[in-house]
Amino acid sequence: MDHVGVLALFDRDMREGARPDSPGARVERVDKVVRQVGTEHGWNGVIWSDLDESNAEAAIAEQMRYFGELGREFEWKLYGHDKPEDLGKRLRAAGFVAQPEETLMIAELGDLALDAQxxxxxxxxxxxxxxxxDLVADVHEQAFGTDSTRMRHQLLAQLTGDEDNVVAVVALAGDVPVSAARMExxxxxxxxxxxxxxxxxSWRRRGIYRALVAHRARVAAERGYRYVQxxxxxxxxxxxxxxxxxPLTTTTPYVYG
Incomplete structure (x- = not known):
């Protein structure tokens, strides 16, 4: 895989050219920042920015002002290659709280083994x-130990909306839900x-996660997508x-509000 080329394509498709992730949300492009304004229970935050040392702090202050006037907690989704290099430090200094760092991983569907069951x-x-x-949300609360209210509202809105842009699946052991996942x-x-x-x-390390990845990747391939992230x-x-x-880069949510 051409890491540099695929990462640039990801930035263009999924960040700079982002679309609302659910009904009722909107994406705004203002002063080198792309942000999503979601519903009360939706995701609100900064998806992409093109900043440098001369304008980063002003952009941070503007997003704090904007979402503050809306009364919304919001997230600045920072990637490891974003500029300026000290953007994370600037966000922390402004009062944002960093969540655990994750790794952006991408695969080309033609290279994946999709036979896992x-x-x-x-x-x-x-x-x-x-x-x-409800099954998906209940599993996530047990698996991650976090409140699933926002995810519950967003997933239901996506499934009942006009666009067929989400796939969700739950793994059942008999009639007991033991794992769940979704794809946008x-x-x-x-x-x-x-x-x-x-x-x-109690159901980890049995191949269920692998099967859920393969299942969603098969659906993505059938619908003509080239990559999964x-x-x-x-x-x-x-x-x-x-x-x-x-792995192409890291991603860290910085939360404010």
């Missing part, structure tokens, strides 16, 4: 309605984004590397 006794159920969304598809781009992939403790944690990175994903 769930272990015996586990089946994959497509999520299409509120009951399925952005029309007109070459990237499908894999999100979630949470498995409850993941913001990988340290736990998922080795599995993704074995599947054929390559």
């Amino acid at each position: 769930p272990p015996e006794g586990v089946r994959l159920l497509p999520v299409t309605d509120r009951a399925g969304v 598809l952005v029309p007109g781009t070459r990237f499908a984004g894999l999100w979630g992939g949470g498995t409850i403790d 993941v913001d990988a944690t340290s736990q998922s990175r080795p599995v993704l590397a074995r599947l054929g994903f390559e």
Whole structure:
């Protein structure tokens, strides 16, 4: 893979050219910053910026003012190659709180092994309605130990909206949900984004996460996408590397509000 070329393509398709991720959200391009303004329960934040030492602090202050007037907590999604090089330090100085760093990993679908199946006794159920969304959200709360309210509202809005741009799946052991994941598809781009992939403790290390990645990648390939991308944690990175994903840069959410 041409890392430099693919990363530049990712920046153009998914960041500078970003589209709203759910109904009711909008993307704004103002003064070398691309931001999403979501609904009350949606994602709000900075997706892309083209800054340098001369304008970074003014841009940070403007986003703080803008989202503050809306009464919204927001996130500045910082990538390891973003400029200026000390942008993370500037965000922390302004009061942003850094969340755990993840690795942007990308794979070309033609290079992936997509034959992984769930272990015996586990089946994959497509999520299409509120009951399925509740299963996904419940699994994520158990797997990650975090509140899933925002994800629950956003996923339901995506599934019930006019655009067919999200795929969600839950893994069931009998009738018990043990893992869940989703994929966002952005029309007109070459990237499908894999999100979630949470498995409850007692069912980890059995190949379910691998099967969920393969399932979503097969769907992305069928729909004509060339690449799949993941913001990988340290736990998922080795599995993704074995599947054929390559690390391109880091990504760190900086939260304010």
